[in-house]
Amino acid sequence: MTWETVAGVLGGLLLMYAVLLALLWGYARRHPATVTMKDALRLLPDLLRLIRRLVADRTVAVGVRIRLALLLAYLLSPIDLVPDFLPVIGYADDVVIVALVLRSVVARAGAEAVERHWPGTPEGLQLILKLAGLGTAR
Template sequence: MAGAVGGLLLVYIVLLLLLWGYARRHPETVTMKDALRLLPDLLRLLRRLLADKTLGAGVRIRLALLLAYLLSPVDLVPDFVPVIGYADDVIIVALVLRAVIARAGEEALSRNWPGTPDGLRLVLRLAGLGAPR
C-alpha cells in the first residue's frame, strides 16, 4: 500500500515539474490576463465544437473530457498554488486544442469561434499555431 501511494506521489511530483517547466519555457504563449479574457468565448467554442456533428467521435470525446476537467472541483494543481495553479488549466486546454485542431482542422475551429478575429488568433497561438488561414 505504501509503495502504491509513494508511486502515485512520485508521478504527481514529476507531472508538476513538467508543467512548471513548460510554463517557464513558454511564457510568451498567452498571458494570464489574455486567457481570462478569452474564457467566455473559449467555453462557448468548446460547447459548439461538442455539438458539431461533422467532427469525429474522438474529437468530441476529448472535448467532453476537457469540459469535465474544467468544471470539476478537483484540479491537477490546486488553484491557490502560485503560477502553476492556473497555468495547469491553460496548458491542458492548449494541449487539447492542439489535438482537436490537428484532427478537425483550423476550419472547424474558425467556423465555431463565437468571438472576435483577434480572439481566434489568440486561441490559435495558445494551441501552438499561427494566424488562421
C-alpha cells in the same frame, strides 16, 4: 497486499505528482508570455462557447466531440491536477491540457472547424490557434 506494497505505490504516485508539478513550474517559467492570466480570463467565455459549439456540430468526428466534452467537464470541475490557488503553476496545468486537446482537435477536425465556430474576436482566435500549435488563422 502488504503495507510495503501500498506504501510503495503511494510513494510512486506522490513522486510522479511532484515531477508533474516541477515540469509545469519549469514550463511556466520558460514561457511566461504564452498565455497571461488576463488573456486566459478574457478568452474563457469564448473558449467555453467554442467547445460547446464544436460538441454540438454533427460534422465533427465523434472522438473529437468526446474529447471536447471531457475537456469541458475538466475545466468546470472543482478538482484539478494542480490546485489553482498555487501561484504560476495553478493555472499552468489547465493551459497545458487545453493546448493538448486543441492540438488534437485541430489535427482531427481541422482549423476550419475552429475558425467557423469561434465566437470571439480575431485576436482571440489568433491566441487560440497559437495555443493549438498553429501560427495564424486563414
